[in-house]
Amino acid sequence: MADMISQAEMREKYLRKGMLPTIFCNGCGHGSSLDYTFRAIEELGLDLDDIVFASGIGCSSRIPGYINADGLHTTHGRSLAFATGVKAANPDLNVVVFSGDGDATGIGGNHFIHAARRNIDMTVIILNNFIYGMTGGQVAPTSPKGTIATTAPYGNLEGAFDISELAKSLGAAYVARWPVFYPQQPIKSIKDAISTRGFSLVELMSPCPTAYGRRNKLGNIKNLWDWYENNSVLAEEYDKIMNYGTDEEKAATINKIKIGVFQHTEKVGFFEAYEEQIKNLMANDDKKWGGV
Amino acid sequence: MRYELDPVRVRKILGNKKQFIMGDMAIAYGGLLAGVGFFGGYPITPASEVAEGMARMLPRAGGTFIQMEDEIASMAAIIGAAWSGTKTMTATSGPGFSLMMENYGYAIMTETPCVIANVQRTGPSTGQPTQGAQGDMLQTRWGSHGDMMAIALCPSTVQECLDMTIESFNLSEKYRHPVVLLADGEVGHLREKVVIPDVDEMELFERIEATVDKDKFIPYSESQTNPGSKVPDFPTFGSGYRSYVTGLTHNDMGFPATDKQPDHERLINRLVSKITDDREKLTDVEEIELEDAEVVFVTYGASARPAESAVRMARAKGIKAGMLRLKLVWPFPEKAIYDLSKKVNKIIVPEMSLGQMVHPIREFAAKDCEVIVAPKVGGVMHLPVELLEYLEEGA
Amino acid sequence: MIEILDDWCKGCEICVNRCPVQALEISEIMNKKGVRVPRLKAVNKCYQCRLCEQLCPDFAITVTKEEKEEGEEKECKLIIGGVCAD
Incomplete structure (x- = not known):
């Protein structure tokens, strides 16, 4: 850890000049997620010239603007469809998408489902804060039941999306979820996600003190960050308690958010398969024509 | 690859x-x-x-x-x-x-x-x-x-x-x-x-890619390699220009300038005028029997086909009919329509709708030239004889 | 040592709150936004774990090793639950 890149070095190497400080509110976890992404890229030894960062609309989607790399800040929810095209036309590029929970599973739910199903070779980092932050705190598809939001003033009655569970069921190659207050696990997951072939998802639970915490009486920034710590549990631990724990332990655990790496497989990504198909088709034609 | x-x-x-x-x-x-x-x-x-x-x-x-x-x-x-x-x-x-x-x-x-x-x-x-x-x-x-x-x-x-x-x-x-x-x-x-x-x-035009020094590159302004062009050079992803692309109002460097009135005005005016400056150069029309025409069709797409037949039929009957076919409809060929409207008495616009292009045509036609639509809806084309009637009425 | 880029600090105090050895405190120094920025306590047990630096959402913290005489360098050998348990 001692030779880890410092924030002073990151400011020079990774941040776009003149764009900081970020627009993120005080106590927001999105900036930490950006820090972890830089550390993952640094540890992988990737060149920013070879990475395209795409995003949709929302707080999380402002992130590519802070990175000194090619950035595609697109329309609401559509970033994965844009990113599919970016990768299609140049599969050598590493494509990393930043999205929010509303962006990825509300308006962009269909694109999310299909990018994962197609196993498009890209890394998606979803910053889940349970709320539409940028527009002022409207209820999101990920808002837990009972959430108070400007558009759910009497308490949210809808069930919430479990983004990681959804990606897992779609066969995504890599799926992990972490709260942002642990640096090492997200850094490792982002590294693994970028290195894994096919569709990779890292869901980072990012506190939103302004639009979510405040309205839901989760206290100040410290208390909100602590809430995530107290209300999440390692998936392995969760399973152990549910199988072997006492009734009290079970009751204390059942409503917690499971965190950890949920899926990590090795399978051929869409564009790898596509390239193979192109090669075969061209070889067929060449045989038929005796060369072009 | x-x-x-x-x-x-x-x-x-x-x-x-x-x-x-x-x-x-x-x-x-x-x-x-x-x-x-x-x-x-x-x-x-x-x-x-x-x-x-x-x-x-x-x-x-x-x-x-x-x-x-x-x-x-x-x-x-x-x-x-x-x-x-x-x-x-x-x-x-x-x-x-x-x-x-x-x-x-x-x-x-x-x-x-x-x-x-x-x-x-x-x-x-x-x-x-x-x-x-x-x-x-x-x-x-x-x-x-x-x-x-x-x-x-x-x-x-x-x-x-x-x-x-x-x-x-x-x-x-x-x-x-x-x-x-x-x-x-x-x-x-x-x-x-x-x-x-x-x-x-074939003549193919390839986009002009950015080639200037990376630290001198201005992604959203006039071209730096093609002086005078309002179309900026293209910084392809992966080419090292590290450009930021956003649908938000952006300044010349591509960064959000959503609350900056001058930035928005400059951007929008360039986006529009890079095309409208070339409006006449882009105008692409086909003229049929226009030399002495008094009543004409302004057409486009499939409806130009029965319209042309109707013009031939009308000419055979001695009606001074003609036709202007718009091959490029946008940016709208304002001058071509105005010039035509100065020469003819009536413009008829056959459309497979209740009338869409008739509106810009009317907007840019001279005031004393009548402009009407010949609508056909329901998914069938105009018959030449139907369009001939419009010419006969207009003659 | 901890270097803080004062003007980027928004005052979230995450660094102060999550430091495993409570080595940081809010200072009297005010940045141009009127935020009181954190600093190391005069007496502290900082062992350069760099958690504050990694967590800082605003790229404002850099932890540097203090120049110490050889053999004196203090490192935490045992961390339990993010807390130094030496």
Whole structure:
């Protein structure tokens, strides 16, 4: 850890000049997620010239603007469809998408489902804060039941999306979820996600003190960050308690958010398969024509 | 790898020089000949054959075809692919085009070259899927929110479906703007003879890529390699320019300037005037019997075909009829319409709708020239005899 | 040592709150936004774990090793639950 890149070095190497400080509110976890992404890229030894960062609309989607790399800040929810095209036309590029929970599973739910199903070779980092932050705190598809939001003033009655569970069921190659207050696990997951072939998802639970915490009486920034710590549990631990724990332990655990790496497989990504198909088709034609 | 498409291979895939094919397929041929490297599409009648042709031929040429989850995604994917440095295209019809409006606006704002083939039908809503019409003439110009200009071409024959698709690519690369090929279901599903150009018979325009020093590059201002051009040089993703592309109002460097009035004004004026400055250069019309004409059709697309027959019939009867066919409908050929309206007494606009292009035609015609629409709705074409009546009345 | 880029600090106090050895405190120094920025306590047990630096959402913290005489360098050998348990 001692030779880890410092924030002073990151400011020079990774941040776009003149764009900081970020627009993120005080106590927001999105900036930490950006820090972890830089550390993952640094540890992988990737060149920013070879990475395209795409995003949709929302707080999380402002992130590519802070990175000194090619950035595609697109329309609401559509970033994965844009990113599919970016990768299609140049599969050598590493494509990393930043999205929010509303962006990825509300308006962009269909694109999310299909990018994962197609196993498009890209890394998606979803910053889940349970709320539409940028527009002022409207209820999101990920808002837990009972959430108070400007558009759910009497308490949210809808069930919430479990983004990681959804990606897992779609066969995504890599799926992990972490709260942002642990640096090492997200850094490792982002590294693994970028290195894994096919569709990779890292869901980072990012506190939103302004639009979510405040309205839901989760206290100040410290208390909100602590809430995530107290209300999440390692998936392995969760399973152990549910199988072997006492009734009290079970009751204390059942409503917690499971965190950890949920899926990590090795399978051929869409564009790898596509390239193979192109090669075969061209070889067929060449045989038929005796060369072009 | 980044796919390089070999035009010789593409030409071989297409086969015989002369073929009898449908308009949709000619659009696919045109795209391939222009060098499309990525096609993202979604099935819709009467445009599906374009995607089917692409699915069959594009991978053989080394390009990528993906059937996306909807038209919103199709439009998004072709924009993304364009930024990775290839020519890109999608095809759709009315309802799909409505869905594409969101990212069509994004392509305009981000100056992304791409081509949308719209084999039109009618609405509102799902309307008549299997019947052709001309329902998106104005949506192309005004469908997305905000101030913008459009570039759109209207083929009347299957040969033009092919040729104008190539032209659409050239214009989109030149102006860094999405170009809409406004075919209609009639032409799209019509089968005719086409002559397929060989590699040395085509003129292709390739986008001007950024070449200046990376620290001197200004991504959203006038060209730095082509002085005087309002079209900025293209910083392909992965080329090291590290450009930021956003649909938000941005300054010359591409960074959000959403609350800066001067930045917005400068940006929007450049986005529009980079096209309208060339309005007359772009104007592309076909004149039929206009020398002494007193009553004329201004037409486009499939409806130009019965209109031309009606003009011939009228001439045989001694009526001084003529026709001006708009091959490029946007940017609107203001001067051509004004000049025509000064010479003739009456302009009749046959349209497969209750009337769309009649509105800009009326707007730019001289006040003393009467402009009326000859509407035909329900998914059938005008008969020449029906249009002849308009000429007889107008004479 | 901890270097803080004062003007980027928004005052979230995450660094102060999550430091495993409570080595940081809010200072009297005010940045141009009127935020009181954190600093190391005069007496502290900082062992350069760099958690504050990694968590800082605003790229404002850099932890540097203090110049110490050889053999004197203090490192936490045992961390339990993010807390130094030496």
